[in-house]
Amino acid sequence: xxxxxxxxxxxxxxxxxxxxxxxxxxxxxxxxxxxxxxxxxxxxxxxxxxxxxxxxxxxxxxxxxxxxxxxxxxxxxxxxxxxxxxxxxxxxxxxxxxxxxxxxxxxxxxxxxxxxxxxxxxxxxxxxxxxxxxxxxxxxxxxxxxxxxxxxxxxxxxxxxxxxxxxxxxxxxxxxxxxxxxxxxxxxxxxxxxxxxxxxxxxxxxxxxxxxxxxxxxxxxxxxxxxxxxxxxxxxxxxxxxxxxxxxxxxxxxxxxxxxxxxxxxxxxxxxxxxxxxxxxxxxxxxxxxxxxxxxxxxxxxxxxxxxxxxxxxxxxxxxxxxxxxxxxxxxxxxxxxxxxxxxxxxxxxxxxxxxxxxxxxxxxxxxxxxxxxxxxxxxxxxxxxxxxxxxxxxxxxxxxxxxxxxxxxxxxxxxxxxxxxxxxxxxxxxxxxxxxxxxxxxxxxxxxxxxxxxxxxxxxxxxxxxxxxxxxxxxxxxxxxxxxxxxxxxxxxxx
Amino acid sequence: xxxxxxxxxxxxxxxxxxxxxxxxxxxxxxxxxxxxxxxxxxxxxxxxxxxxxxxxxxxxxxxxxxxxxxxxxxxxxxxxxxxxxxxxxxxxxxxxxxxxxxxxxxxxxxxxxxxxxxxxxxxxxxxxxxxxxxxxxxxxxxxxxxxxxxxxxxxxxxxxxxxxxxxxxxxxxxx
Numbered sequence: 001x002x003x004x005x006x007x008x009x010x011x012x013x014x015x016x017x018x019x020x021x022x023x024x025x026x027x028x029x030x031x032x033x034x035x036x037x038x039x040x041x042x043x044x045x046x047x048x049x050x051x052x053x054x055x056x057x058x059x060x061x062x063x064x065x066x067x068x069x070x071x072x073x074x075x076x077x078x079x080x081x082x083x084x085x086x087x088x089x090x091x092x093x094x095x096x097x098x099x100x101x102x103x104x105x106x107x108x109x110x111x112x113x114x115x116x117x118x119x120x121x122x123x124x125x126x127x128x129x130x131x132x133x134x135x136x137x138x139x140x141x142x143x144x145x146x147x148x149x150x151x152x153x154x155x156x157x158x159x160x161x162x163x164x165x166x167x168x169x170x171x172x173x174x175x176x177x178x179x180x181x182x183x184x185x186x187x188x189x190x191x192x193x194x195x196x197x198x199x200x201x202x203x204x205x206x207x208x209x210x211x212x213x214x215x216x217x218x219x220x221x222x223x224x225x226x227x228x229x230x231x232x233x234x235x236x237x238x239x240x241x242x243x244x245x246x247x248x249x250x251x252x253x254x255x256x257x258x259x260x261x262x263x264x265x266x267x268x269x270x271x272x273x274x275x276x277x278x279x280x281x282x283x284x285x286x287x288x289x290x291x292x293x294x295x296x297x298x299x300x301x302x303x304x305x306x307x308x309x310x311x312x313x314x315x316x317x318x319x320x321x322x323x324x325x326x327x328x329x330x331x332x333x334x335x336x337x338x339x340x341x342x343x344x345x346x347x348x349x350x351x352x353x354x355x356x357x358x359x360x361x362x363x364x365x366x367x368x369x370x371x372x373x374x375x376x377x378x379x380x381x382x383x384x385x386x387x388x389x390x391x392x393x394x395x396x397x398x399x400x401x402x403x404x405x406x407x408x409x410x411x412x413x414x415x416x417x418x419x420x421x422x423x424x425x426x427x428x429x430x431x432x433x434x435x436x437x438x439x440x441x442x443x444x445x446x447x448x449x450x451x452x453x454x455x456x457x458x459x460x461x462x463x464x465x466x467x468x469x470x471x472x473x474x475x476x477x478x479x480x481x482x483x484x485x486x487x488x489x490x491x492x493x494x495x496x
Numbered sequence: 497x498x499x500x501x502x503x504x505x506x507x508x509x510x511x512x513x514x515x516x517x518x519x520x521x522x523x524x525x526x527x528x529x530x531x532x533x534x535x536x537x538x539x540x541x542x543x544x545x546x547x548x549x550x551x552x553x554x555x556x557x558x559x560x561x562x563x564x565x566x567x568x569x570x571x572x573x574x575x576x577x578x579x580x581x582x583x584x585x586x587x588x589x590x591x592x593x594x595x596x597x598x599x600x601x602x603x604x605x606x607x608x609x610x611x612x613x614x615x616x617x618x619x620x621x622x623x624x625x626x627x628x629x630x631x632x633x634x635x636x637x638x639x640x641x642x643x644x645x646x647x648x649x650x651x652x653x654x655x656x657x658x659x660x661x662x663x664x665x666x667x668x669x670x671x
Contacts, residue, residue: 171550
């Protein structure tokens with residue numbers, strides 16, 4: 001009870017409320033502007049949050065993460081352009097509703113569905129805390145190592161159609177994480193005699209280059225597009241809420257998918273949406289309406305993707321394993337403040353954990369209030385010229401990378417990652433695997449070396465119940481995916 | 497497990513990645529240390545070698561898949577070259593970015609940022625007074641937000657030292 005009261009005490013602080021407002025309002029605005037997205041914003045803001053209290057810094061970042069998806073639904077519904085990639089599915093039914101003159105209803109439905117998903121996942125997170133706190137300390141070095149391997153395997157197999165490139169980028173990320181001086185024997189690795197490589201490549205530098213600078217280049221080298229906004233006058237806001245009430249079962253299922261997919265490292269919003277959309281379609285009495293303005297389609301997409309952020313905190317907080325790029329970025333804030341996410345977090349910093357949960361709840365409420373008051377004003381923000389946005393992101397990238405240690409070399413490395421990220425984007429290849437490779441590669445090597453103290457051969461890594469269970473999961477996932485690939489590979493030949 | 501359609505630049509990218517992995521593979525003995533008497537799994541060389549082996553495997557598999565697509569879809573060399581040229585286009589903006597980075601320790605964050613935003617607005621093709629006013633406003637907001645309020649660590653510029661001492665202190669701390 002004391003822990004709970006201590007955690008609620010954070011709401012007496014002005015800096016926490018400012019963080020909640022900045023995170024929720026800033027996140028909605030960032031999400032509403034096509035071409036920015038939470039990854040760019042979080043990468044830029046990350047170094048600025050290092051000087052803040054950990055709960056304040058994390059609240060800003062998680063606020064942006066969650067709120068951006070609310071904001072991303074606005075351009076998805078109004079102009080058929082998702083504000084963030086995870087709002088892509090919302091365009092199917094959202095934009096169709098706009099074309100039918102039901103834009104306001106679609107927006108309200110998206111907001112309420114997002115709110116439902118967000119609150120549902122925070123409640124799940126709170127209910128699971130006791131279980132997590134009990135099970136997390138059972139994870140030793142070898143178990144966390146195997147969990148990180150599972151995360152990487154899931155990252156690779158979940159990039160269906162791009163698994164080879166995802167695998168390549170994961171290993172490139174793991175390699176990048178090994179550059180510099182290693183911490184056991186203090187020998188240098190792959191520095192090529194360059195002094196500036198001895199300290200390795202900073203994660204933030206890579207993040208800013210791959211996400212922010214590459215996006216700046218994409219925008220600067222593109223063209224400004226004229227956007228025509230639909231009129232939102234004359235529609236009742238309440239209908240969207242009634243739609244959600246009518247399809248509450250679909251909302252519940254979509255949110256449950258969001259929570260499950262959020263917990264599993266490397267999976268995230270896209271699969272959650274995909275499953276929930278298909279289930280909603282199968283449950284519908286009028287499945288032919290899907291893609292042509294079905295309210296259940298918007299519910300499935302928005303409830304699922306907004307249920308992910310809180311759930312994605314579970315592997316991060318319990319095991320210190322980020323499941324996707326945004327939680328990987330947040331991990332660095334924990335480390336800067338000497339709060340090590342993992343099995344001991346729930347014992348040593350329980351008030352911090354509960355404070356974070358409470359912040360997540362408040363963020364969702366603040367977002368809804370902001371959206372109720374400011375949707376019309378947000379329509380103007382969506383129309384910011386793309387190239388101006390690009391030059392602004394490039395300028396802001398400077399703050400992020402230069403403020404780390406005032407190093408010009410860091411800026412050059414960041415620019416190099418920016419060009420690499422730009423090439424990946426031009427080739428329609430994923431960026432997230434390389435980031436998870438860097439973060440999880442680092443964790444894996446640490447846990448692998450820590451585990452070596454108690455093992456003699458590789459089989460000793462899987463002789464514990466948890467690590468063995470995870471190992472079996474990895475084998476099953478690989479076998480199933482190889483079987484699916486083999487069938488797809490054989491099919492054209494049989495057809496011919 | 498791989499993309500089924502060919503995209504211009506896939507071949508060049510695959511070749512670059514195979515060459516990179518070969519280069520890294522050959523650099524392992526030179527760039528990592530081997531400690532005698534230490535088990536393989538405990539060697540500092542083990543982890544980067546494992547990463548490079550994985551990288552090489554996927555690079556070869558990816559190159560093979562791309563090559564199959566190239567042969568199937570009769571991809572043209574011209575498209576490939578055009579794509580390579582497109583990859584070089586951001587370098588112009590990299591140069592502007594680095595010029596900005598070099599100017600901050602000289603002009604100070606405020607003046608360098610104002611100059612960057614105004615000149616980049618011009619380079620991006622905007623000519624209206626309204627856009628320049630917005631550029632100046634955005635630059636000021638960025639500096640005040642990050643340097644004055646959030647106090648991010650950005651060193652002072654040499655120009656600030658030429659200001660009267662009271663002004664210099666204010667500029668060094670807040671702008």
